[in-house]
Amino acid sequence: MRFAPAVALGLLASAALAPCALAQGHEAVSGPKEPWSFNGPFGTFDRASMQRGFQVYKEVCSNCHSMKEMYYRNLSAIGLSEEQVKAIAASVTVPGGTDDSGQPVERPALPSDHFRSPFANDKAARAANGGALPPDQSLIVKARENGPDYVHALLNGYRDPPPGVKVSEGQYYNIYFPGNQLAMAPPLQDGAVTYADGTKATVDQMSRDVVQFLTWTSNPEMETRKRMGVKIVIFLAMMTGLTYAVKKKVWKDVH
Amino acid sequence: MAGLHKSEFENPVVNWIDTRMPIFTMMQKEYGSFPTPKNFNYFWNFGALAMISLAIMIATGVFLAMNYTAHTTLAFDSVERIMRDVNYGWLLRYVHANGASMFFIVVYIHIFRAMYYGSYKAPRELLFMLGVVIFLMMMATAFMGYVLPWGQMSYWGATVITNLFSAIPVVGESIVTWLWGGFSVDNPTLNRFYSLHYLMPFMITGVVFLHIVALHITGSNNPLGIDVKSPQDTLPFHPYYTAKDSIGICVYLLVFACIVFFAPNWLNHPDNSIPANPLVTPAHIVPEWYFLPFYAILRSVPNKLGGVILMFSSIAVLFFLPWLDTSPVRSSRFRPIYKQLILVMVASFLVLGYVGGKPPEGIYVVLGRVATAYWFLHFLVLLPILGKLEKPLPLPESISRPVVRRPPPGGGGGPLPQGATAKPMEKS
Numbered sequence: 300m301r302f303a304p305a306v307a308l309g310l311l312a313s314a315a316l317a318p319c320a321l322a323q324g325h326e327a328v329s330g331p332k333e334p335w336s337f338n339g340p341f342g343t344f345d346r347a348s349m350q351r352g353f354q355v356y357k358e359v360c361s362n363c364h365s366m367k368e369m370y371y372r373n374l375s376a377i378g379l380s381e382e383q384v385k386a387i388a389a390s391v392t393v394p395g396g397t398d399d400s401g402q403p404v405e406r407p408a409l410p411s412d413h414f415r416s417p418f419a420n421d422k423a424a425r426a427a428n429g430g431a432l433p434p435d436q437s438l439i440v441k442a443r444e445n446g447p448d449y450v451h452a453l454l455n456g457y458r459d460p461p462p463g464v465k466v467s468e469g470q471y472y473n474i475y476f477p478g479n480q481l482a483m484a485p486p487l488q489d490g491a492v493t494y495a496d497g498t499k500a501t502v503d504q505m506s507r508d509v510v511q512f513l514t515w516t517s518n519p520e521m522e523t524r525k526r527m528g529v530k531i532v533i534f535l536a537m538m539t540g541l542t543y544a545v546k547k548k549v550w551k552d553v554h
Numbered sequence: 555m556a557g558l559h560k561s562e563f564e565n566p567v568v569n570w571i572d573t574r575m576p577i578f579t580m581m582q583k584e585y586g587s588f589p590t591p592k593n594f595n596y597f598w599n600f601g602a603l604a605m606i607s608l609a610i611m612i613a614t615g616v617f618l619a620m621n622y623t624a625h626t627t628l629a630f631d632s633v634e635r636i637m638r639d640v641n642y643g644w645l646l647r648y649v650h651a652n653g654a655s656m657f658f659i660v661v662y663i664h665i666f667r668a669m670y671y672g673s674y675k676a677p678r679e680l681l682f683m684l685g686v687v688i689f690l691m692m693m694a695t696a697f698m699g700y701v702l703p704w705g706q707m708s709y710w711g712a713t714v715i716t717n718l719f720s721a722i723p724v725v726g727e728s729i730v731t732w733l734w735g736g737f738s739v740d741n742p743t744l745n746r747f748y749s750l751h752y753l754m755p756f757m758i759t760g761v762v763f764l765h766i767v768a769l770h771i772t773g774s775n776n777p778l779g780i781d782v783k784s785p786q787d788t789l790p791f792h793p794y795y796t797a798k799d800s801i802g803i804c805v806y807l808l809v810f811a812c813i814v815f816f817a818p819n820w821l822n823h824p825d826n827s828i829p830a831n832p833l834v835t836p837a838h839i840v841p842e843w844y845f846l847p848f849y850a851i852l853r854s855v856p857n858k859l860g861g862v863i864l865m866f867s868s869i870a871v872l873f874f875l876p877w878l879d880t881s882p883v884r885s886s887r888f889r890p891i892y893k894q895l896i897l898v899m900v901a902s903f904l905v906l907g908y909v910g911g912k913p914p915e916g917i918y919v920v921l922g923r924v925a926t927a928y929w930f931l932h933f934l935v936l937l938p939i940l941g942k943l944e945k946p947l948p949l950p951e952s953i954s955r956p957v958v959r960r961p962p963p964g965g966g967g968g969p970l971p972q973g974a975t976a977k978p979m980e981k982s
Contacts, residue, residue: 306896308902340816437634441819442827444736477837485663517827520637520644527645528815535811539804546797553592553789 303336329445330452330475333507337447337514340529343522344515351494352512353377355505357387358492360436363428363483365416368437369516372410376519377512384410391415429469431482440510440517449475454506457485478520555587555781584770589788590795591776593953597671599802600664603958606803607657608762612755614650618643622702624748626741626749629704630829649810649816654696655821656810658844663688664713672884673775679876681768686763686872693845695754698747700842705826707845712739712747722857738832777868779885787953812821838913846904846910851929853914854922871933878933880941888947893937902928 336345353374356366371388375381388408393415395406408415418424425432440446456475460466470480487502494500515521561572561579572578608894621640632829635644665685668674674682701712721728736744770965773782782788813820821843825836841849851868856859871878886893902925909922 307898311901311905368631368638373638385696438827442824446824494919522643524648524815524818528811531815532808533813535804535808537764539801539808542804544795549797550795553794 328403328474330456332450333446333448335510335514337511337521340525342525344377345511348508348511349377349515350379351496351498351505352490352508352510354494355487355509356436356512358503359486360509361414362435363415363424363433365418365424366414366436366437367416368515369414370407371412371414372409373516373519377515381410384523388412429482433483436513437514438517440514442517447514447515450513451506453485454550455503456508503520533551584766584791585796586790586792588775588791589782589785590768590772590791591787591793591953592789593776593778594774594795594798595777596798596802597645597663597667597777597807599799600667601659602799603655603802603806604664604844606806606965607653607660608758610757611650611653612759614646615752615755618650619752620648621740622748624702626704626744626830629702633683633703638956641960645814648814648971649821652810652813652818654699654842655813655844656806658696660806661692662844666900668775669899670886672779672881672886673773674876675879676876676884677772677968678775680767681772682876683873684761684765684768686869688758688765689872690869691754691758691761692752695751695758696842696844698751698754700826701744702751703826704830705893706827706828706830706834706836706838707823709739709830709832710836711841712743714839715841716743718858718862718865721862723859725896730777753868754799756834775884776953777885778887778950778953779883780953782893784954840911843907843911846908847906848910850906850910850922851926853910854919854926866955868926868929871930875933875937879937881946882941883946883949888949889944890947891944892937892940895940896931898928899932902932 336342337347356364371384374384374387378385388410392405393408393412394402395404398404418427420424421432434442440450443449452475453473456473458470458472458474460479464472464479466472466480468481469483472479473481489501489503491505492500493500518524557578558573559579561569561576563569563578564571566576618636621632621636621643623629635649636647640646668685696833697711697715701708716730716739719733720727720730731737733743734740735746776782785872823840840846848865848868852861852865855864881892883888883889886896905921905925906929909918909925912918913921
């Protein structure tokens, strides 16, 4: 019966090797792994980068992409002052209920308002984007496999299609997008925004900044969570040691 | 009038209550002085860990329910509100979501322990069967809980799994409509899943109680799989096993904390961060990781009804395990062949879990079928035969003296040498 462990190992090994047996077809390549500041148990967001990323979102992405889960008040967490948040909110108008005669009115947004969506509804968004719906970006990093790397790669992944590949009308070729064709035109060009802090606005720089911002909007609790986690893990490690010592003492007369 | 209980507690308040309702005496008997085999290894922690998991799930779940809205138009946003605006809402939700995974890890190890040490054998058959009932109820609860955030995987998972019932001939379609409360997974489905998701943990708690009642009648099994013969074989549950279980609980919480605080979305599917959309089907619909082995069994058969029957059978077979295994020896330690077959069984389970997360094509189909075949072969063919063929190793005389009685060279179970039978131990 020595063969039983061999059978068990064989089963496991064949499962591990299975992917090699599958022909890799027209799958999109996965993006390069980037050393993000927020990686790892002690990772934090880069405030300056997040603020630049918000600028990219505000000036570029938000023309098509909504961010429905976010409030303007949340922006204080990326290091903006109360006045700055108020000013940013007030720069857009949002539906403000009805006036005394029952007519719908608009008013400047307040910090307590959700981010304004670029389109009134999904149909309007599709109509303005050649039938494609720009996905809401509140959770975009969490909603993709290896979100930060994917978003960064996608924004840098536009290429001329290889010979023989026909790109459909209104579609663009991107090596990182599943299926390689997407309806979003390359959103970033060098110098698309002007950073107030003098950082050079290359496509790569802007994509890194916007990833910082989008990772935060997907996981606004991340820094609090990791800080708390470090304390709790240290506490539990000590608790484990202590409990082990107690158990040793309790059991010392047994056997 | 029935007699009052004669309480031995000295505290007057405790004594007063205990005289009228002897719960303190009961706790003392069942968790204080309860005689427990002295040779447990750390596999015996997992019952207590499962209990802790259940308590954590109920505690976090109750608070999540205070902030959740069970309506298709609001559910996703209400969960995001918990994550962003409710004080420590993210902690509650991540503990609850990953708590389900922890619960399943713990229960899978608990079941493995029962299988490895033959804890399901007489007289613990009912105890084991109650455990399988708990496992089934956990699966139902976890499945319905996963639907509540109303993400893409919630919606499509619910659609795929409820549709399984449509495989039942003649009445299948009607049953599915009845389950959904309509003609697709929609608001009535979400509402009833929420209601049942809140109800079932308390039903589980009830069955857990029965599981423990049964356990405290038969007493625990132990790594040697032999019966307790004398008080020297046991220790009072407290403080010995309260101390030992506490170590397990600390390590469990440590692992749990690492996942919750540093990789809370590791076991979650990215697609569930996209709101449910009945018009867009995800590229690959996969259930939560703890269902993958059974999902693989389901897909290993090209016929839908066949797959459904096979999947439910793969768990149903566990109810018959106490009688399928014909060997009188409990612990694998003394079953040289079974000890190896159970490794193959575990391997086939892991392979099924791996295959369940892959698209059903090419090599994965083959692997899934081989592993499924072994699962049934193991329980339905090998175990019944093995009990008759296998020659178990000699069992030790008792737990407190785990000396194996070796037959003298020459064969036969002759008398023991003098030294081996000498004086029983004074004190454990």
